[in-house]
Amino acid sequence: MIRVLHLPDSIEKRNGRMSVVMSIYRKLDRSKIQFDFACTDYGFENFEDEIKELGGNVYKIPSNENSFKNIKSMVNDLLRTGRYSFLHYHALSKWGCTLGMANKYHVKTIVHSHATELSDTLFKSIRNRIFSLNIFNNGDKLVAVSPEAGKKLFIFKKYTYIPNMINYKKYAFNKNNRLNIREKYGIEENDVLIGNVGRLSIQKNQEYAIKCLKHIKQSNFKLMFVGDADNNQQIKKIKDLVLSLGLDSKVIFTGMVTDVERYYSAFDIFWLPSLYEGMPTVGIEAQANGLYVLVSEAVSKNLDITGNVRFLEIKEDNIENWANLTESLVKTVKSHDVSAITKIENSEFNSKKVIEQWKKLYEV
Structure with missing residues (x-):
């Protein structure tokens, strides 16, 4: 079985990225592919119960403890188990600091662009661009939900366009x-x-x-x-x-x-x-x-x-x-x-x- 560790930052129900991932997760043959999630717990209603019902695991860090150190420690502990074939990164966030770890454990990385802007403020845009710099060296596969989203994040790099799907x-x-x-x-x-x-x-x-x-x-x-x-x-x-x-x-x-x-x-x-x-x-x-x-x-x-x-x-x-x-x-x-x-x-x-x-x- 292929097991994928997703890094969406949040698994909230109001999160568009997670709606997309869950739409896919529900339709996959889960005897062949399974999803786990490492995320920040912001306290909003989320998909944790459904993920567990579908056979996945959820690993959470409270929002007041999501330091780079704690994030790296959690993901490192998960990758070293040898369970995962892919590390799938969705949101420009602190969680991107873990992409460089994957190669050490022979895990392939997927970077998924979901937006046409890096953020809604100049400060956050600069911060998120910094967060994204390591994708150019550590992204084995680059994916975007639209051509615009792909060009914004990946600039000159080649990527695969996969449109969003809903039921x-x-x-x-x-x-x-x-x-x-x-x-x-x-x-x-x-x-x-x-x-x-x-x-x-x-x-x-x-x-x-x-x-x-x-x-x-x-x-x-x-x-x-x-x-x-x-x-x-x-x-x-x-x-x-x-x-x-x-x-x-x-x-x-x-x-x-x-x-x-x-x-x-x-x-x-x-x-x-x-x-x-x-x-x-x-x-x-x-x-x-x-x-x-x-x-x-x-x-x-x-x-x-x-x-x-x-x-x-x-x-x-x-x-x-x-x-x-x-x-x-x-x-x-x-x-x-x-x-x-x-x-x-x-x-x-x-x-x-x-x-x-x-x-x-x-x-x-």
Whole structure:
């Protein structure tokens, strides 16, 4: 059996990287390939129970103890057991300091780029670039979720493009889900609901979405944020903006939910004004549901699988264009695209194709 030690930094359910890895893990023949995870425990809801049910192990370091010394010690102890064939590194973080250890134990390293920017601040970007320097000497295989993500991290090095995969049928439009979710949150039949799914964070740029909502002229538009915040300060900042613009009756915060697939059916259109992304799984999920997606130009053009994606600039002077295009699409698009699932099945995001690429990565 091939055993892989993954270094995703976090195994949180709200983490896009982990959603991708878990989608693959569930579909692999686990009698041939097994995953273990070494990670930082940040205290949020995570996939640990499911990983163990699937036959994997989770090794955690508390967030207040994740020093370079402790990380190196843990990974060294794991690699020296001889159980692992591959060390698979996903997030630019302190965990990258362990890549150089793999060769000592005859373990191959895989470096996976998931984002088109190194971070959302200059300081963190510089720090993460430093964290990434050793991948050029210690990465046996380089992988990216999109061409943009590959070029950003690997620069001049050759890499393999493997698109993200989701269980897209799980996100298909469901009329009962639409009625139930809208009733739960008091969304009237004639209300137009704009959806946004993901962490409330600087990267996801929810403040821009709120400003765009303010510019929508029709009174029956509402905006729903599905997800929790990186910290209390971030959620307060976003909610303060809602209040200052007088939108408190039009913006809904659901917090973290465990049945996010049901929420897409309640939406009429999907917004993704992120400052950067690699290949956002929520954008694929929204398309699988048949929704039109308005997305930042910072996101990979490969996201448009169904022909229902529109890319827009996220500059302050383009806010009105987001509002106008949203109103225009809602007028012309009368229902969810029922052919969306078929379009995804016929694309490079097809589950079987992506699984075969991952198996090839592990030389199975």
